[in-house]
Amino acid sequence: MNPLIVSGSPHIHGEMTIKSIMWGVVIALLPAWLAGVWFFGIAAVIVTLVSIASCVLFEFLIQKFVLKQETTINDGSAVVTGLLLAMNVPSSLPWWQVVIGSLVAIGIVKMAFGGLGKNLFNPALVARVFLLISFPVAMTTWPLPIESRANVFNFDGVTGPTPLGSLKTQLAMGQTLAQIKLPSYTDLFWGNIGGSLGEVSAIALIIGGIYLLYRKIITWHIPVSYILTAFIFSGILWLVNPNRYADPIFHILAGGLLIGAIFMATDLVTSPMTAWGKIIFGIGCGVLTIVIRVFGAYPEGVSFAILIMNAFVPLIDRAFKPKRFGEVK
Amino acid sequence: MLKTFQKGGVHPHENKLSANKPIQPIDPPAKIFIPLSQSLGAPSKPVVKKGDEVKAGDILAIGEAFISSNIHSPVSGKIEKIDDYFDVSGYRKPAIFIEVTGREWNESVDLSDELKEDIILDGASIIQKVKELGIVGLGGATFPTHVKLMVPQGKKAELLIINGVECEPYLTSDHRLMLEKPREIITGTRILMKALGVTKAIIGIENNKPDAINLLSKHASSYPGIEVCALKVKYPQGGEKQLIQALTGREVPSGKLPIEVGCIVQNVGTTFAVYQAIQKNKPLVERVVTVTGTNVLNPSNFLVKIGTPVSVLLGKAGWQPEKAGKVIAGGPMMGKALLNVEVPIVKGTSGILVLNREESFRPKVQPCIRCAKCVSACPMGLEPYYLARVSELEKYDLAENGAILDCIECGSCQYICPSARPLLDHIRLGKLKVNEIIRSRNQ
Numbered sequence: 001m002n003p004l005i006v007s008g009s010p011h012i013h014g015e016m017t018i019k020s021i022m023w024g025v026v027i028a029l030l031p032a033w034l035a036g037v038w039f040f041g042i043a044a045v046i047v048t049l050v051s052i053a054s055c056v057l058f059e060f061l062i063q064k065f066v067l068k069q070e071t072t073i074n075d076g077s078a079v080v081t082g083l084l085l086a087m088n089v090p091s092s093l094p095w096w097q098v099v100i101g102s103l104v105a106i107g108i109v110k111m112a113f114g115g116l117g118k119n120l121f122n123p124a125l126v127a128r129v130f131l132l133i134s135f136p137v138a139m140t141t142w143p144l145p146i147e148s149r150a151n152v153f154n155f156d157g158v159t160g161p162t163p164l165g166s167l168k169t170q171l172a173m174g175q176t177l178a179q180i181k182l183p184s185y186t187d188l189f190w191g192n193i194g195g196s197l198g199e200v201s202a203i204a205l206i207i208g209g210i211y212l213l214y215r216k217i218i219t220w221h222i223p224v225s226y227i228l229t230a231f232i233f234s235g236i237l238w239l240v241n242p243n244r245y246a247d248p249i250f251h252i253l254a255g256g257l258l259i260g261a262i263f264m265a266t267d268l269v270t271s272p273m274t275a276w277g278k279i280i281f282g283i284g285c286g287v288l289t290i291v292i293r294v295f296g297a298y299p300e301g302v303s304f305a306i307l308i309m310n311a312f313v314p315l316i317d318r319a320f321k322p323k324r325f326g327e328v329k
Numbered sequence: 330m331l332k333t334f335q336k337g338g339v340h341p342h343e344n345k346l347s348a349n350k351p352i353q354p355i356d357p358p359a360k361i362f363i364p365l366s367q368s369l370g371a372p373s374k375p376v377v378k379k380g381d382e383v384k385a386g387d388i389l390a391i392g393e394a395f396i397s398s399n400i401h402s403p404v405s406g407k408i409e410k411i412d413d414y415f416d417v418s419g420y421r422k423p424a425i426f427i428e429v430t431g432r433e434w435n436e437s438v439d440l441s442d443e444l445k446e447d448i449i450l451d452g453a454s455i456i457q458k459v460k461e462l463g464i465v466g467l468g469g470a471t472f473p474t475h476v477k478l479m480v481p482q483g484k485k486a487e488l489l490i491i492n493g494v495e496c497e498p499y500l501t502s503d504h505r506l507m508l509e510k511p512r513e514i515i516t517g518t519r520i521l522m523k524a525l526g527v528t529k530a531i532i533g534i535e536n537n538k539p540d541a542i543n544l545l546s547k548h549a550s551s552y553p554g555i556e557v558c559a560l561k562v563k564y565p566q567g568g569e570k571q572l573i574q575a576l577t578g579r580e581v582p583s584g585k586l587p588i589e590v591g592c593i594v595q596n597v598g599t600t601f602a603v604y605q606a607i608q609k610n611k612p613l614v615e616r617v618v619t620v621t622g623t624n625v626l627n628p629s630n631f632l633v634k635i636g637t638p639v640s641v642l643l644g645k646a647g648w649q650p651e652k653a654g655k656v657i658a659g660g661p662m663m664g665k666a667l668l669n670v671e672v673p674i675v676k677g678t679s680g681i682l683v684l685n686r687e688e689s690f691r692p693k694v695q696p697c698i699r700c701a702k703c704v705s706a707c708p709m710g711l712e713p714y715y716l717a718r719v720s721e722l723e724k725y726d727l728a729e730n731g732a733i734l735d736c737i738e739c740g741s742c743q744y745i746c747p748s749a750r751p752l753l754d755h756i757r758l759g760k761l762k763v764n765e766i767i768r769s770r771n772q
Contacts, residue, residue: 009663014339322710325708326581
């Protein structure tokens with residue numbers, strides 16, 4: 001008889017693994033990604049492939065030659081980072097800028113902090129902000145949805161502002177909301193608007209979010225508190241002055257709020273651990289997003305809002321503990 | 330909506346392979362040994378010596394300390410020696426070794442199968458007899474039952490809870506007992522109610538045992554004070570505090586016993602043992618043990634004499650030693666992995682689970698990705714990732730402040746962890762250290 005194996009309990013393990021979580025996120029992102037490909041054509045596919053390949057490659061190279069440790073590219077986390085980065089940039093972004101973004105995400109934000117699970121900030125978002133500051137023109141040149149299916153393979157499509165972009169510039173020119181032509185709710189809902197390749201289709205993002213909840217990869221706390229806060233805050237502003245401030249439904253559907261609330265703010269590594277912590281985190285993201293959109297210099301505030309709240313996560317984790325069973329006050 | 334506890338919990342595959350196997354008595358081998366430490370608390374003191382002849386049911390050792398218990402001989406035979414053996418964890422522990430010569434019982438024990446429902450003894454005599462006949466909690470914790478029945482000054486018991494949850498995967502010994510001895514269990518419940526002076530009892534059973542729920546409900550119907558309650562299947566519902574909350578909504582305060590909220594919890598196996606002690610004068614010398622796992626050809630429920638080596642049970646159930654990787658005393662969530670199979674069945678052994686080699690290794694440990702699954706799975710509302718981390722860093726003051734001593738070691742956190750981190754290993758160590766620190770602080 002073989003010697004018996006001895007270890008502490010429990011002796012069985014649940015089915016969930018890092019791999020199953022990461023591939024679950026990829027599956028959840030697929031509807032929104034497919035919507036991006038539908039609206040922006042083959043360019044979206046190229047950006048995505050470059051982003052994923054370079055993220056995985058950088059992780060492999062850094063682990064092999066710099067850190068000299070076992071490679072972890074099989075766990076799927078670099079694929080998720082690559083996919084998220086691609087979905088947060090315009091599909092017209094030059095490939096070499098995508099590669100630089102991947103290097104920032106994997107090399108600086110993830111590996112320099114100790115690899116998977118150790119990073120304080122969301123890698124894809126830091127990379128996006130890095131690119132925005134480094135290449136402001138390329139990062140704010142938004143391809144518009146292709147008019148004709150014949151143009152799917154066309155790389156030089158028509159560009160134009162995002163809904164939030166037109167809102168910002170035209171308000172700055174002194175126009176009232178009634179004078180500004182914004183896309184219809186239907187277009188916002190389906191994604192027939194300019195924007196980052198993965199952020200445009202509200203319905204596709206919501207389907208992905210429901211899948212994440214169903215698989216129990218995320219909980220409802222962050223998306224719901226984020227979206228609700230943004231809705232209430234922008235709603236109050238709109239009620240105060242509907243000529244100056246866009247209505248709350250527009251704020252929810254336009255820009256990166258849904259991809260941010262469902263996929264970026266819920267990043268497991270960079271969000272709080274407890275239910276109340278997550279709710280506070282979501283409220284913070286919601287408030288900051290609207291503050292930046294309405295009062296800030298940038299038309300969009302989702303990336304900055306989430307990154308700022310990422311920095312608060314250690315404090316939130318310390319301040320918001322779960323309610324213990326039978327806790328004696 | 331079925332009742333259950335509120336916070337955390339997990340739902341592992343139930344794998345109740347032996348649920349349809351009737352309880353089958355098995356004979357002890359020619360030599361057995363009875364460990365002197367069979368309940369929580371101090372080891373018992375032997376009252377026999379080498380060369381003595383004993384009958385089944387004779388007393389072997391007495392529990393002198395407040396928390397300790399009496400031990401009786403499960404067989405008739407001759408005391409071979411009182412010596413150390415290696416226990417499940419590989420520690421030397423004293424035991425009484427007996428050469429089995431026959432099956433002769435002490436004359437005072439009623440061996441008939443006849444059901445005796447009339448309770449003659451009064452409360453105090455019941456508790457005294459439970460103590461004399463060595464009844465301990467058979468759910469696994471082996472807390473001496475008579476101590477649990479003595480309600481401390483100033484506290485009042487109002488509700489007896491009978492734990493028929495059996496939330497551990499694989500185990501079916503309580504389930505079988507409820508199916509085969511329902512009237513004895515109801516009578517045992519009435520005995521415990523009388524001992525405690527309570528008028529109300531609830532038998533909590535998880536919904537994956539509808540046959541047991543129906544049967545016990547039928548037999549309980551003639552006693553208005555006894556209610557059978559079906560519970561949603563969720564681990565660790567068999568934990569005392571979880572079960573009390575599931576059935577009554579009451580939360581036992583941190584660091585306190587169930588009596589704080591007026592409840593006393595007893596396992597169905599214990600309840601049956603109490604019936605046998607009070608109505609049949611039979612000491613606790615045998616118990617039902619599930620032998621199970623995919624490695625075992627005939628998953629079974631055996632009625633086993635205390636002291637029978639695990640190897641005998643494994644042989645009877647047809648285990649495949651060449652494929653076996655782990656042999657576990659208890660269930661897969663809280664059981665203890667055995668170093669060797671020559672250790673005896675003791676009062677607290679509810680099952681023997683054999684895992685095949687390929688099922689026996691833990692998945693590879695990966696970095697924590699802060700998914701917070703452990704936090705939402707913890708039935709005590711703790712933060713397992715944090716407690717494991719500070720224990721690993723030997724920051725025991727932080728562990729104490731994080732209420733590490735509230736941990737019931739159910740293993741839900743480690744079970745659910747997608748990174749397969751050894752959370753409970755670290756927390757267990759942290760608990761030991763924190764307990765040491767508290768003890769030295771109080772000196």
